[in-house]
Amino acid sequence: MPMFHLGWFTNFSNPPWNHPWAGTEGRDWPRGHAHVEFTRALERACFDYVMLEDSSMVSDAYEGSMRADLKHGLYAPKHDPVALAPMLAAATERIGIVATASTSFYPPWLLARRFATLDHISHGRIGWNVVTSSEDRAAQNHGLDALPPHDERYERADEFVEVVARLWDSWEPDALVLDRDRGVYVDHEKVHVLDHRGKHFATRGPLNLMRPPQGRPVLCQAGGSPRGRDFAARNADTVLAMLSDPDEMKEYRDDVRARMVAIGRDPDDCKIMFITTPVLGDTLEEAQAKAEVMRTPSETKIEVSLAHMSAVSEVDFAAFDLDTPIADLDVRTNGHQSSLASFLKNGNTVREAAIASMNKVLHFVGTPESVAEQMGETMDHVGGDGFLFTGNIGRRFVGGITEGLVPALQRRGLTRTAYNHERFRDNLLDF
Numbered sequence: 001m002p003m004f005h006l007g008w009f010t011n012f013s014n015p016p017w018n019h020p021w022a023g024t025e026g027r028d029w030p031r032g033h034a035h036v037e038f039t040r041a042l043e044r045a046c047f048d049y050v051m052l053e054d055s056s057m058v059s060d061a062y063e064g065s066m067r068a069d070l071k072h073g074l075y076a077p078k079h080d081p082v083a084l085a086p087m088l089a090a091a092t093e094r095i096g097i098v099a100t101a102s103t104s105f106y107p108p109w110l111l112a113r114r115f116a117t118l119d120h121i122s123h124g125r126i127g128w129n130v131v132t133s134s135e136d137r138a139a140q141n142h143g144l145d146a147l148p149p150h151d152e153r154y155e156r157a158d159e160f161v162e163v164v165a166r167l168w169d170s171w172e173p174d175a176l177v178l179d180r181d182r183g184v185y186v187d188h189e190k191v192h193v194l195d196h197r198g199k200h201f202a203t204r205g206p207l208n209l210m211r212p213p214q215g216r217p218v219l220c221q222a223g224g225s226p227r228g229r230d231f232a233a234r235n236a237d238t239v240l241a242m243l244s245d246p247d248e249m250k251e252y253r254d255d256v257r258a259r260m261v262a263i264g265r266d267p268d269d270c271k272i273m274f275i276t277t278p279v280l281g282d283t284l285e286e287a288q289a290k291a292e293v294m295r296t297p298s299e300t301k302i303e304v305s306l307a308h309m310s311a312v313s314e315v316d317f318a319a320f321d322l323d324t325p326i327a328d329l330d331v332r333t334n335g336h337q338s339s340l341a342s343f344l345k346n347g348n349t350v351r352e353a354a355i356a357s358m359n360k361v362l363h364f365v366g367t368p369e370s371v372a373e374q375m376g377e378t379m380d381h382v383g384g385d386g387f388l389f390t391g392n393i394g395r396r397f398v399g400g401i402t403e404g405l406v407p408a409l410q411r412r413g414l415t416r417t418a419y420n421h422e423r424f425r426d427n428l429l430d431f
């Protein structure tokens with residue numbers, strides 16, 4: 001069985017604060033130390049990367065109020081992951097660090113400079129999660145009334161990524177000459193003006209710093225729509241997918257790979273990672289009992305599920321009675337199209353869809369040994385390339401994975417036991 005990759009999907013926000021095994025992280029997280037400790041644990045387990053998602057709003061899509069968002073700490077409070085990245089880089093040696101930044105809000109030159117700087121600081125371990133953003137509420141924080149239409153956002157993103165890549169290339173790799181005899185620090189003939197004037201962006205260039213160590217930081221993306229998959233196929237080194245059915249996982253991966261081949265890319269140059277929350281126990285019975293508790297709906301869980309869906313689709317699901325048949329809903333979004341479509345597909349009523357959505361992350365349930373076995377079998381069926389864990393970053397849950405599950409994966413030869421390279425992309429493309 002071939003090896004696969006591991007990552008963790010999280011953000012720079014509040015870890016669990018009110019469950020029985022929550023420590024002091026719920027209060028202390030704003031300083032970043034909980035995330036540093038967490039990332040070190042992932043590095044000990046030889047993860048490829050930690051991925052920090054982001055958004056830039058306090059949502060009031062649900063019942064036209066910020067109540068649910070703030071009460072449950074859903075989209076806020078959330079700190080800027082780009083600012084956390086240097087702390088994580090300073091505390092680690094090999095793990096990749098992916099921060100999210102939006103092509104709808106950053107100017108390309110600023111983003112190119114910031115991620116090039118981070119790539120230098122981390123010695124070639126930075127990734128950029130390229131998002132187009134999904135919420136008008138976020139757009140309004142950046143001086144826009146609304147986001148551009150869905151497909152236009154991707155069109156802008158294509159040009160954005162192209163310009164950023166050219167800015168990273170604006171310094172030739174050997175521009176820094178440090179020639180003491182001639183007194184030359186940088187060879188000006190190896191630094192180039194772009195004069196880019198495109199449909200959406202204009203920038204003169206060059207960047208005012210050296211080419212990033214990786215040339216181009218690792219690009220990460222998550223897009224489920226056909227337009228999103230094309231974007232991923234053209235640009236991404238790694239793609240995140242939230243699917244729980246192994247056949248659908250395989251179909252998705254095959255599709256993105258086929259799109260890569262169609263534009264002349266080697267499909268092995270992009271690692272498709274599936275999000276999962278394993279439920280671990282000392283015995284199968286203990287794990288199953290935990291999974292049962294997780295799956296059991298409550299009023300709070302239904303509210304959280306609907307408030308999430310409202311935030312990313314900006315459809316107010318509080319406006320519908322929970323027993324409203326899905327067939328009677330006429331809802332559309334300019335936000336996450338594939339998320340809304342999958343939400344509406346999975347239930348006959350709003351209540352059922354909320355419960356299904358709450359459980360839609362792929363769950364492997366069992367002891368570390370049996371979950372390792374199941375993960376291997378699933379990867380075998382799908383064809384690759386790895387998993388991104390998600391779930392609370394409290395010490396107990398993380399420890400179960402890094403100290404229990406990962407060693408079981410390693411004993412089976414399914415995940416790495418040491419990093420072979422210094423840089424993020426080299427480790428990601430190692431197998």
Ligand SMILES: Cc1cc2nc3c(=O)[nH]c(=O)nc-3n(C[C@H](O)[C@H](O)[C@H](O)COP(=O)(O)O)c2cc1C
Nearest residue numbers: 053054100131133222223224225228240336337338
């Ligand atoms: C696992 C996952 C993580 C995502 N992370 C972010 C994020 O951090 N910030 C963001 O604005 N959008 C994020 N998105 C949204 C995607 O970038 C994309 O906009 C969304 O999936 C809709 O794409 P589609 O319309 O092509 O399906 C994420 C989506 C998924 C599935």
